[in-house]
Amino acid sequence: MIEETGPLASMKIKSFLSELASSSPAPGGGSVAALSGALGAALTSMVCNLTIGKEKYFKVQDEIKDVLQKSEEIRKNLMDLIDKDTDAFNEVMKAFKMPKVTEEEKKIRSKSIQEGYKTAAKVPLETARFCEKILDLAVIVAEKGNENSITDSAVSALMAKAGVESAILNVKINIGSIKDEKFVEKISSELSKLHRDSENKTDKVMKKVCSNI
Amino acid sequence: MIEETGPLASMKIKSFLSELASSSPAPGGGSVAALSGALGAALTSMVCNLTIGKEKYFKVQDEIKDVLQKSEEIRKNLMDLIDKDTDAFNEVMKAFKMPKVTEEEKKIRSKSIQEGYKTAAKVPLETARFCEKILDLAVIVAEKGNENSITDSAVSALMAKAGVESAILNVKINIGSIKDEKFVEKISSELSKLHRDSENKTDKVMKKVCSNI
Numbered sequence: 051m052i053e054e055t056g057p058l059a060s061m062k063i064k065s066f067l068s069e070l071a072s073s074s075p076a077p078g079g080g081s082v083a084a085l086s087g088a089l090g091a092a093l094t095s096m097v098c099n100l101t102i103g104k105e106k107y108f109k110v111q112d113e114i115k116d117v118l119q120k121s122e123e124i125r126k127n128l129m130d131l132i133d134k135d136t137d138a139f140n141e142v143m144k145a146f147k148m149p150k151v152t153e154e155e156k157k158i159r160s161k162s163i164q165e166g167y168k169t170a171a172k173v174p175l176e177t178a179r180f181c182e183k184i185l186d187l188a189v190i191v192a193e194k195g196n197e198n199s200i201t202d203s204a205v206s207a208l209m210a211k212a213g214v215e216s217a218i219l220n221v222k223i224n225i226g227s228i229k230d231e232k233f234v235e236k237i238s239s240e241l242s243k244l245h246r247d248s249e250n251k252t253d254k255v256m257k258k259v260c261s262n263i
Numbered sequence: 264m265i266e267e268t269g270p271l272a273s274m275k276i277k278s279f280l281s282e283l284a285s286s287s288p289a290p291g292g293g294s295v296a297a298l299s300g301a302l303g304a305a306l307t308s309m310v311c312n313l314t315i316g317k318e319k320y321f322k323v324q325d326e327i328k329d330v331l332q333k334s335e336e337i338r339k340n341l342m343d344l345i346d347k348d349t350d351a352f353n354e355v356m357k358a359f360k361m362p363k364v365t366e367e368e369k370k371i372r373s374k375s376i377q378e379g380y381k382t383a384a385k386v387p388l389e390t391a392r393f394c395e396k397i398l399d400l401a402v403i404v405a406e407k408g409n410e411n412s413i414t415d416s417a418v419s420a421l422m423a424k425a426g427v428e429s430a431i432l433n434v435k436i437n438i439g440s441i442k443d444e445k446f447v448e449k450i451s452s453e454l455s456k457l458h459r460d461s462e463n464k465t466d467k468v469m470k471k472v473c474s475n476i
Contacts, residue, residue, distance in 0.1 A: 059277045064268045066276055067301055071308035079418030082302050088280055089295050095284035201436045205292030205429040212425035216418040223414045223476050263436050
């Protein structure tokens with residue numbers, strides 16, 4: 051189903067880990083945030099797949115099929131964001147290397163840097179939004195999905211929450227360098243909401259899971 | 264450096280995600296816990312690599328080199344645990360499929376199931392221990408490592424913490440089926456300590472990071 055992916059998502063796990071550990075600053079935490087969310091999405095999809103077609107869960111079939119469709123869509127988006135985050139970081143680095151001798155060059159360079167930071171903030175913001183959406187789905191599968199997979203629903207939520215928090219930090223570090231105050235203000239208030247909502251939803255999943263195991 | 268790895272760690276990220284999302288219960292949350300920890304270890308290694316050789320961090324060179332050696336060792340162990348967790352789960356499933364017609368068969372089957380559950384509890388316990396160790400290293404790199412990589416230190420901690428919590432749930436679900444009370448009691452008290460310590464260490468990293476960005 052999912053065929054076209056960026057170079058990082060196409061790497062072997064062990065190679066990605068080696069690349070991550072290396073002295074190159076990219077890929078870094080932003081790409082890991084997206085991967086963490088994609089792992090969370092995949093686990094919610096797994097619980098859906100282990101619920102669909104089971105007689106015991108006859109009443110929730112339609113709802114779980116709908117959850118599966120959404121989690122697979124989000125998984126695809128987050129997988130793309132693994133690469134997009136590293137691309138955005140590299141764009142900022144490229145802008146910093148632009149010539150800055152003449153006044154005109156300085157102006158163009160400065161504008162490119164500011165644009166680069168905006169993209170480098172918007173990409174992890176998108177990651178945080180998708181990860182937060184996974185939490186809505188993890189709540190449903192924890193409450194209504196296959197009970198044998200209850201810990202997988204919980205791990206799905208934990209990975210999605212780690213994805214939200216990691217992505218938020220990557221937005222924050224980039225908006226710290228953005229001069230457009232309105233842009234920064236708007237994003238900052240969204241970050242607070244994403245953080246709060248993701249904590250509440252994860253707590254909901256964990257309470258359900260801890261009452262079951 | 265790291266060459267020999269199991270079949271899951273050798274998969275492409277996109278393929279692992281597809282396999283995870285499928286209707287097969289393994290790989291599941293236990294393997295994801297180990298991968299989460301390995302991602303955390305890799306990020307701590309990256310911050311070390313971005314600190315070593317930099318004049319500004321001259322005073323901490325030896326300490327950071329020591330951290331790097333430890334985080335790379337842990338990364339290798341956690342990468343192996345991605346596969347070990349799925350293997351342990353499959354062993355339990357295999358034991359359940361053993362013949363149970365005669366009394367002798369029932370006895371052997373029951374013993375194999377109990378042994379299977381013990382391994383399936385011990386493997387994520389090992390994952391939780393390694394993930395918790397990463398947090399000690401993340402605290403050091405957050406406090407003394409390259410400041411430009413401060414969010415990477417934080418994401419390292421968040422991934423390690425998600426690894427600890429996910430692994431703990433996988434231990435708990437398995438010890439729920441173990442009849443050896445002493446075994447269960449001993450593990451349970453270790454789990455409480457791992458949970459508490461990982462929360463405290465992550466808070467320490469997050470406080471340092473939030474005061475910097």
